Amino acid sequence: MARVSSIQYRETLWSELYAGNRHTVTCFRPAVLATESSLELANPHLDRIVWRMDGGAGSDAELIWLLNRGYHVMAKGISSRRAHALARQVGRWDAYEHCWLGEVSPPVDYGKKIRCFVKRRIKNGQNCYSYYLSTLSLPSKGHFMSAYNARGAAEVEQFRNDKSGLSLAARRKRSFTGQQSYILLTDLAHNLLADFHHRALSRSRFDGYGLKRIVRDILATPGRLVFEDGKLKRIELLSQIQNAEDLVTCLKRLDFPA
Numbered sequence: 001m002a003r004v005s006s007i008q009y010r011e012t013l014w015s016e017l018y019a020g021n022r023h024t025v026t027c028f029r030p031a032v033l034a035t036e037s038s039l040e041l042a043n044p045h046l047d048r049i050v051w052r053m054d055g056g057a058g059s060d061a062e063l064i065w066l067l068n069r070g071y072h073v074m075a076k077g078i079s080s081r082r083a084h085a086l087a088r089q090v091g092r093w094d095a096y097e098h099c100w101l102g103e104v105s106p107p108v109d110y111g112k113k114i115r116c117f118v119k120r121r122i123k124n125g126q127n128c129y130s131y132y133l134s135t136l137s138l139p140s141k142g143h144f145m146s147a148y149n150a151r152g153a154a155e156v157e158q159f160r161n162d163k164s165g166l167s168l169a170a171r172r173k174r175s176f177t178g179q180q181s182y183i184l185l186t187d188l189a190h191n192l193l194a195d196f197h198h199r200a201l202s203r204s205r206f207d208g209y210g211l212k213r214i215v216r217d218i219l220a221t222p223g224r225l226v227f228e229d230g231k232l233k234r235i236e237l238l239s240q241i242q243n244a245e246d247l248v249t250c251l252k253r254l255d256f257p258a
Contacts, residue, residue, distance in 0.1 A: 025058075047070050047072065051072070052151035074151075076132050076148070077130065089105070090103070100119070103117050112135060115133070118131045165214070166186050193211055196214070201214070206247075
């Protein structure tokens with residue numbers, strides 16, 4: 001499964017189901033094109049956008065394709081063999097947290113000015129290397145690595161929330177198209193809850209709640225909806241419930257009478 005997400009608003013912009021042996025690099029271009037469509041992105045604004053990618057999508061072909069579309073990149077290279085070769089070219093290693101960073105010339109011509117960094121870390125008593133590429137002008141190698149480490153992390157934040165809060169991992173369909181449909185329904189539920197969090201729960205004591213706690217602790221609050229002439233007129237919550245008073249305050253942000 002591949003996904004593009006907005007971390008700030010907790011929304012899922014695009015999801016697609018692929019066979020288990022499909023490599024991330026083959027899913028990258030569809031993800032970029034779907035993001036452009038969802039956010040209505042077009043030149044001349046693409047040069048304001050930075051794609052921060054882990055090693056799964058950091059092939060030369062994908063980076064050149066992305067740069068030709070006008071974007072900036074901050075990416076981890078896909079080849080461990082190249083990382084070892086680049087490490088032998090480093091003339092100076094600078095300490096950064098629990099690793100060391102060096103800078104070398106880019107391994108190929110990407111068609112634009114790009115910087116190449118190599119990271120060395122110790123694992124099980126041996127040196128491990130990885131390399132990174134960026135079109136951004138940053139004052140130091142440490143600034144670059146900090147910016148790379150601040151990427152979205154949707155695979156941790158949103159996949160985990162959907163698996164635990166919306167039971168994405170627990171439900172399986174036998175057919176491929178059936179599983180695709182289930183993922184789309186999960187995306188719909190995810191985005192409705194993301195909108196609810198953004199509009200009602202942000203800046204409240206529920207601000208740190210993930211999907212699981214929203215479903216389990218907030219949406220399960222006993223109450224009653226009062227309709228008049230087919231319109232919602234009032235929401236009544238059981239006052240003895242722990243979250244009821246604070247939840248009323250949040251619901252008022254949605255212009256729901258509570």
